[in-house]
Amino acid sequence: MATYKAPLDEIGFVLFDVLGYETAVRPLPGFGEAGADLVRPALEEAGRLCEEVLLPLNRGGDEEGCRFENGVVRTPDGFKAAYDAFAAGGWSGLALDPAHRGQGLPRTLHFAVMEMICSANLAFGIYPGLSHGAADALHLHGTEDQKALYLPRLASGEWTGTMCLTEPQCGTDLGLIRTKAVPDGEGAYSVTGTKIFISCGEHDLADNILHLVLAKLPDAPAGTRGISLFLVPKVLVGDDGSLSERNGVRCGGIENKMGIHASATCTMHFDEAKGFLVGGAHGGMKAMFTMMNAARLAVAIQGLGVAETACQTAVAYAKERRQGRALSGAKEPEAAADPIIVHPDVRRMLLTMRSQVDAARVLACWTGMELDAATRHPDPERRKRADDFVALMTPILKAHLTDLGTECANTAMQVLGGHGYVREWGVEQLVRDARIAQIYEGTNGIQALDLVGRKLPQGTGRLLRRFFHPLDAFIKEHEADPCLAPMTGALKKAAERLRGATLTIARKGLSDPEEAGAAASDYLRLFALTAMAWAHAKTVVAVLPRAGEPFGQRKIALATFYMTKVLPETGALFARIMAGKGPVMGLEAEAF
């Protein structure tokens, strides 16, 4: 089994010391009680649930998987009990509106809890994760009646939610959707069509499942502007919330897939199912983006969660496993061999993981805090700035953190060698589970296109202002400090590369979108590596008073490693971006 201890101290340090949670989040309206005195115990409680309930189920869930029997999906042994415990603990509605029985706690806290869930049991986390996304969409786009009827049951975990987008002919390009919705003359709609790859589309964890389905009205214009969003319950619901008859929704089967075996990936058939319009007619894309953006951040955190577990498992193994001697001479002569952590290349792998995972967590929590500010801050200008920051960081986090998840799982396997490749240590499951996160909710290539094609030009670069201006101010504030000089120097170099690449892509992309497309993935990574360098520099600023303590030394060492061994990749990325589209587009398709 993989090794995992909830990193409570680390999360607390990031929230309270690096990012200033108490002054940034707690003063927001409604969060007055959500201070450190509440957040720390809540995290401990969640950590215990993850370590004691979810982690032990992970291996069995993988081996047993979901089963499809007579139109019903059975989750692996123990999942139902775990889900009930999860719901009973109030975790389902953690960040949902208290007006609808949610806990009303900050997203920042929700992010931290999600990370631990994903570390312990990625497949399990998908069920409540989707419910949260569905609740968000209903909260923002549903009618008051819809909210009153459905939100409390999502918040309590009694019911779960899904997002039904993909169809056999339509993955990334939602304009191709065929599912139809016809007005039934009584204010509702009759929804017909088939959706595939629907996570948690059918299962035995909850009494009802609320499907949010993208479909087209009869008079819909072509393309994505003609999509509407419908709420289609598995079981129809009376005005009082009581369950009545089964709706025309059924699961046609589940996928056999590489990982996340305990998460049911369903084919869903809608056969004149009763649906209710959410948001305006043809307003589906807007509502869908609400779900999608939340889902993309959630998937980013899946990557982070897996990376953390991979990293912890590799470290535990490297300290335990004894092979050979340190190159500088035996470290533990009394033993038959030194632990492999003495070897420079093993250390390189461990530090590459740890230095990135820690920085990724800072970025994720930071974005969570901005998400809280974007919804709760009393000043509309500040809300807009926060919203811009989140919009900018969403594709970056989604792609980079899920890349990191796979990278760390694979690196951990390398550290474990043959023991990583066999089941026992749980690392091969991490490799398989992590892989999907790079694909779903918009492949990482699509994230890169979102970044260069949508986020860069938006407001003529307005979103970028929320990154570059504070970054420049940070460098300026700290560059004279000799203790920080190695950090700010490296950060500044990366920032200039990123700035130059941004201007080049914007200029070339204006006249030739293929130029932007050819640079997109490299650019996203350049952006992410620079942002993580900033996260490290912020971490070092926060830890300077404790520079003499082991914790401080550890943080400074990790930052130093990152700046000198990871960040230089930005030079290569910059060169690749500057090479333009020629090398990518030059070869005729037939010549491949």
Added chain:
Amino acid sequence: MVGKVAVIGAGVMGAGIAAQVANAGVEVHLLDIVPEGAKDRDALAKRAVARLLKTDPAPFMTKRAARRVVPGNIEDHLERLRDCDWVVEVVVERADVKRALYARLLPHLKPDAVLSSNTSTLPLAVLKKGMDEDLRRRFLITHFFNPPRYMRLVEIVADDETDPRARDAVAAFCDRALGKTPIPSNDTPGFIANRVGVYWMQAAIGHALRLGLDVEEADAVMGRPFGFPKTGVFGLIDLVGLDLVPYVDASLARALPESDPYHAERAPFPLLLKLVEEGYTGRKGKGGFYRLNREGGDRLKETVDLALGTYRPARKAVLASVDAAKAGGAAALLKAGDRGGAYARAVIARTLAYAIGLAGEVSDDVADIDAAMRLGYNWKKGPFALADSLGLANLKAMLGTEGVAVPAFLDRAIEAGGFYREEDGRLRRLALDGGYVPVERPDGVLLLEDVKRRSDPLAKNASSAVWDLGDGVLCFEIRSKMGTIDAEVLGLMGALPGLVAETGARGVVVYDDGGAFSAGANLGLALFAANVGAWDQIEALVEGGQRAYSALRYAPFPVVAAPSGLALGGGCEILLAADAVQAHAETYAGLVEVGVGVVPGWGGCARLLARYAADPMRPKGPVAPVAAAFEQIGMAKVARSAFEAMEMGLLAPGDGITFNRDRLLADAKAKALTLAGGYAPPEPATLRLPGPTGRAALGLALADLDKKGQLTAHDRAVTTELAGVLTGGDGADWTAPVSEDDVMALERAAFMRLVRTEGTLERIGHMLETGKPLRN
């Protein structure tokens, strides 16, 4: 020669024509009847002038022009016609009333005075019935379009009896003095523009109803994609007045023979009559097909539901065909399978076929028919040019599927290869006989589009080009959208001295054929650079602009700026840097930089100060120019005409004004050649500026405004920086003159400080997104 004018009839059109005559600097009598029992017998004409002064967009180019309109009445003041060279009748559209009036006017007319009617519906022949022999040879129709100041078309209808000298004198006056393009039309119903335009509107209404499009959808299709006004037809009817539609329709239908295809497009439209009855006559009334609902305090934009006849919230048209048009243009729209495509095919096929069929009836000259639609209906292309651009074979096929008869002239054009053709660098049009004849330009008309047909640019890049106008004059053209200025424009501008030397040219004109001279710096590029913190790039742009503008000013050859339309910000600074300006009367100039949170950075501050200090007509003393510049720039004042620009000092006393857009380039070229003889570049100005004491004084003025709540937080920041620049900075005082370059260094520094502020970046972003300044 027309030296004095009278307009009889002080309604909207009569008053508007009188205002344009006054704008041209010509005294004009405006006469109307004496209202029954009126105390003031000139009340109607006086009221008309008062209304003109309140109308927006303004009929007068400057308030002073109003003084040239002399109000009177036709009972007491007909003797005033005695020294008028041209009398325009603009009374009610009744032949009997008009004819009776002509008889009354005749004894008072100068022997060679020309009388014309502005009728839009009555034939010349009908108006001339029973007319005195002498008057018949100097009577014609001059049909203006509303509003007369802004619409460039005047249709001229004359006949065999008309003395060509009378016709030419009035046409020349309309052309040169009033800036109109006179288009000769046959004496046929609706003349040219309304004949085609009213047909188009009827077809657009009828097929929208038939195909079940809503108002927004119809307007999105029948507007921008085809180069028609972006209001579309329903929006256009709101502008012209719903009440006019049945009237115009009925009079055209009455006048046309039964065989005319117009009748087939007429359909009853009871909703329109109901709206008019309820007072929804369009923008002049409570609203029309669109209205602003102010109930409940909000301003809710609403639209009439064509099926129900009630108002509902306005919505954006969502049509695949309109989306297709954004990428593939009109051709893609016409191919679309949805109702938008069907609508476009129905209306476009019929309208173009109708217009093509009119060649030979309303006019023999397709270029004239096209010009009438461009200038009278604001179409980007006339019907023949539009047909060419859609492909004549495609059009013919479309007529087939729509069941519209193919006009013989279309077949002739298909055979010949188009209604237009370019040959030997000249534009030629298809004549009725199937041959091509050159499109003639009047004397004194020089179009850059013709220069482009016959020559290649001397130099060009993505945003600008240099052309040889002949006679040793080069044209610097800013070709970017809205004439925005970027590094490319500045680069080529900087290369002008070299090009002039190379070609042995004697002068340069800055000019373009587009609708806007220059809306100023390309804010999009600057904003992006600012957002990513690329300050060095922005500073380079500011410095580069200063260098390029100064290079023009102090080059060893004259530079004449020839603006038309917008000349804002950096565009206005070109006017200030040039040796002279030849401006189209419709020039809208101003240093509006504070609207986007910066100060003029390309020498605008320095040169406006120098100009005010040097102007003998302005108050003397060191404070006055600074205070005047502070007010002009600080309030972002925009001149609404070249005359206002002159009053504001944005044009200098020696600068020229051209009324006819098509004559602007030739006039500017002539001005450059005049200046070229014995040309010496100007000396850089030395300025006496008050320094910190002056800044403190301006600060007090600002504090006063602030107290009254007239300044926003960021206004304060911007105007404070502006005050620092205009007063010469910390080191300046009365006794120590500073140079233009010193002030430009201050401009640069202030610009760079402001562009780093959130307030300025928000202003720029808002301007780019909405086209309106943000008050933050």
